[in-house]
Amino acid sequence: MAGDHKDTAFAREPTRDSDGSRPRVRIQDAVKSFAGRVVVDVDDLTLGTHPIEGLIGPNGAGKTTLLRMIMHSISLDRGTVTLSSDGDGSEVVLSDLPAHRMARHGVVKTNQVITDFEKLTILDSLLLSVAKATDEWPYRIYREQGLYEDTVEGILWYLDRFEFEDPLGFAKSAGEKKLLDIIRCLLLKPRVLLLDEPTAGLPDDIRDQLMGLIDEKAAEENMAVVIVEHDLHVIWTMSDYVHFMAEGRVLLQGEPRSIREHDTVIEKYLGSGHV
């Protein structure tokens, strides 16, 4: 487990067990191809049996595509994605739902490439994230102040911890935009949080702080976290379980230690430098 990296700022105790009430995402017989080339072909994969899971693999392995299939922000050629939680015994077929319904079911993804609203300020973005559909009806033209008062505490909680140069203005740097993207997602109070290369472009101290926070949330709020990362240091220290993907398929699964020592992984992906 992750215990052998306690030296890092966001390492944690490796004592947490899998928890039945954590929501799980199951991907079955799911295929996606672009221009006739199969990019993802997953037989049966369950994410979320462990609090924090890593999803690794070489460039072009299909990691981002797989996450986007879960979010249904791209269509599936075939297959199903189901969200289930033992806690309340509910089961939702995500692949039958439009993309905008995912957030309501608590399934949320951050973006690998910088993604932001050009015309919205940081505060705008955060208020957008916390606003409910009922706040946003065309006739609710006096709702802003109430929304602000109802939600400002939760927003400030993040703004106090993560400093932006000008929260009332626009996100300035790539780092700010990346961070904003993640905080927008956290404000949605996800049950399943998919992080697509969350640390790329973040300064080290903010990365550590953010990962520490996510780690906390995974433990305390029963959130299932899936991290896609090329920074394997993050993967080895944070995840309880790792899926290794190459050429659209999940080739290996296991605890971080066993994955990092696996010949296939080393050969296909890591090279000796990474381990």
Next chain:
Amino acid sequence: MNLDWLDAFLVSGLFYVMMVIGLALLLHLQLGLARIANFGVVGFWGIGMYAFGVLFVKVDWPFGEVWAFLISVVFGTVVAGLAGLLVGWLIADLDIDGVLVGTLGFATAVWILATTEQDLTGGALGMGGLGFPYDIGSVKANETLWLVILTILVAIILYYVSRVHKSPYGRLLISIGDNEPLARSLGKAPFQTKLWLFAVSSAGMGLLGAMYGVNERFLETGNLGIDITLAAMVGLVLGSTTRMWGAAVGVALTVGLFDVVIQFYLPLPREWYTQAIPVLREMVFGGVLIIVLLFRPYGVLGDMRRDKLMRRMHGG
């Protein structure tokens, strides 16, 4: 009331300017915030005008004129809103080309309907029988009062738009226009949002159409060409698509300058008005638009400033 100082032409010129400002404001919600280029403004405007006119003129109303009038106005507004719902449903998932074709096609359909349904609309001959719901004396007095009422309506639209900018709804519209997939991933429903946006703004356009019909007292299919759409669109783009005052400033600078100031105050030879001016007008509009877009791509007033707005609302 003595209105001798007031020229009848000025009143009708101002009515037209005010109406186009109203249309441009509603278009601003669609184009400036949600980034949907509605090229069928005249269709919603026209359907409101005709739905109102036909109901008012063709029905044998058992009760007073004023009630018949009000019911017909509401009817015109609602029909335009329903048309907006329908068109919104058709175009919500389309790209820019699709929206262009869909909205233009809708406007054309309204024109064809108005032309071919002669029994109802009088077709190309037009339809009379409309009038003000009051009579306070001279024609000019009645028209002036109607202009005042229109001005109040446009002021209300302006107020609504300003509140939208300051509300979660406005933020939602901007987010969908700005980055629809991202908005979707945050749980926003673009389809439903666009549907309601079109219903509400089209209803407003229809109401303006009905009011125009009353002012003219005569419905003509000739009104259903591209002019109205272009006037609203050019004015808005010139002023600033993304800022509320862009609609007012832009329309004042284009339609206002041409249809009121130049035509009314410049002592030009009479025959110019029928021949040269309409052509000149389109040329100048086009030229000004190109120049403005080259040097100020966001229009005279520039782009919206959410940072300033946020500071004003939540900065304290």
